[in-house]
Amino acid sequence: xxxxxxxxxxxxxxxxxxxxxxVAAEYGQNPGTVRANLSxxxxxxxxxxxxxxxxYRIRYDxxxxxxxxxxxxxxxxxxxxxxxxxxxxxxxxxxxQARRKIEASEGxxxxxxxxxxxxx
Numbered sequence: 001x002x003x004x005x006x007x008x009x010x011x012x013x014x015x016x017x018x019x020x021x022x023v024a025a026e027y028g029q030n031p032g033t034v035r036a037n038l039s040x041x042x043x044x045x046x047x048x049x050x051x052x053x054x055x056y057r058i059r060y061d062x063x064x065x066x067x068x069x070x071x072x073x074x075x076x077x078x079x080x081x082x083x084x085x086x087x088x089x090x091x092x093x094x095x096x097q098a099r100r101k102i103e104a105s106e107g108x109x110x111x112x113x114x115x116x117x118x119x120x
Contacts, residue, residue, distance in 0.1 A: 001070070003029060007037040008070050011048070012063070017055050045069075 001009065010026040011018055020038055024031040038056050042048040047066050048056040058066050068076035098118060 002073065003033055004037045004040075005070050005073055007034055008041065008047075008066055011041075011056070011058050012066055012070065015057070017051050017057050019055055 006027045006029065007023055010023045013026075020031045020035040023029070023038070024034040035054075038048065038054075042050060042056060045065070047058060047062045047069070049059045050056055065076070098114065
């Protein structure tokens with residue numbers, strides 16, 4: 001998990017308002033770096049809402065996207081805008097991984113097994 005993903009993980013850990021120093025204390029991060037991450041999540045992604053300057057929490061309608069960011073980082077997004085929803089991002093990633101495995105597979109039987117496993 002990179003530094004930005006750690007910030008998002010802290011925000012998801014409890015439903016409450018957070019300041020940069022509080023988030024930084026959770027993983028022993030630099031408060032300046034945390035402030036920059038919070039600003040990016042608020043301004044670029046629109047995942048956070050702001051109570052007053054410097055006090056943030058995750059918007060209730062954006063939790064899915066926030067979890068996608070924690071697990072996949074920017075892979076969950078079409079930079080700089082958010083994909084329509086996190087499920088699409090996660091499905092796209094799974095489909096891409098399956099495509100790569102199929103392209104790399106040696107035999108037809110292996111492909112059939114992968115496709116059967118995906119359908120279950």
